[in-house]
Amino acid sequence: MVRADLNVPLDGDKITDDGRVRASVPTIKALADAGARVIVTAHLGRPKGAPDPKFSLAPAAARLGELLGAEVALANDLVGESAKAVVEALTDGGVVMLENVRFDARETSKDDAERAALADELAAFADAFVSDGFGVVHRKQASVYDVAQKLPAYVGGLVDAELGVLRKLTDDLERPYVVVLGGAKVSDKLGVIANLLSKVDKLLIGGGMAYTFLKAQGHEVGTSLLQEDQLDQVRGFLAEAEKRGVELVLVDVLVTAEFGNVEHDVVGTDAIPADKMGLDIGPKSRELFASKLADAKTVFWNGPMGVFEIETYAGGTRAVAEALVKSDAFTVVGGGDSAAAVRALGLPEDGFSHISTGGGASLEFLEGKELPGISVFAKNEGDR
């Protein structure tokens, strides 16, 4: 059983960036080539613990089959009759996939016993477990953490390689060290900032993340993405950043009346109208961010600077990406959408030192937090 991260961006049922599927191939292929019967488990999006066709893994299974050159049958459930039939029909060297692990509410349950019960059912399908979904190792979830305690468990090549690169950002890194944060998973990622403040020289904040900072500084943010319940925490970060001399810079944004509308204005961060939302960083911010990145020696970037999927709001993300390509620093981009953005904007992948499949996972590793999907291996002494 291989836990992969196949959480790919979709437009309807079309994969818009298959980077995570491609990154999952080497481990799956090596096992299949060695004659194993491979059962792939993965999640897609954040369904509410029940089947939802919008979040089916069907596009990922089809793409994985194309890349492997052999069909990958997809069960239409996780541990039910369909999964049992698909696993039973497996032959040596074959690969099958179970449906989205998050269609079962026990996957993400906070209750240890509930997760363990699902892990038992998953483990009954297999003789060994390989943890290869780097983007999800920061999640204490049944298919990532609990199942690793039920079977002989091994770290896969992708997880091993990702950790190898990220260690370069924790041991003896060259300064100035700049971290760029954006994206939409604001509440998740605000949590890492407290620890990052003691490690970085500059923190550049854009994307959906920026508006909670602007609000905490006393600005009006209109209808922009806002994590109201974390404002106090962010006020604490601002005070801490000032004390430590960590710079936070954002001066203008692109605002629009309605999400997705291409009609927009550029306004200063102190002039966001009450009925508008910010969907990208503005031209002055782009220049400022690029100048802060120009003399960096180490950069980690997670989270697009704007809604890059719409060309009108892709400029901020492009500016940061181009600044990294130009830079001779050690540059790591992490996250499903950030990696997808770099490729969608046509930037050369070799313009970055590393493009990681994990955003939240990388950030939590960099802040020094224990990652459940990794620390579980310390508990299974002897397994590797």
Ligand SMILES: Nc1ncnc2c1ncn2[C@@H]1O[C@H](COP(=O)(O)OP(=O)(O)O)[C@@H](O)[C@H]1O
């Ligand atoms: N200002 C913004 N408002 C709303 N969404 C935003 C904004 N800026 C960026 N985004 C969205 O953030 C998403 C990616 O966020 P996230 O999942 O946190 O990044 P990653 O997958 O790289 O870790 C993109 O789909 C992008 O459209």
Ligand SMILES: O=C(OP(=O)(O)O)[C@H](O)COP(=O)(O)O
């Ligand atoms: O897309 C992911 O993370 P990322 O957006 O931090 O790169 C992973 O697949 C984890 O998904 P989750 O944040 O819903 O647990």
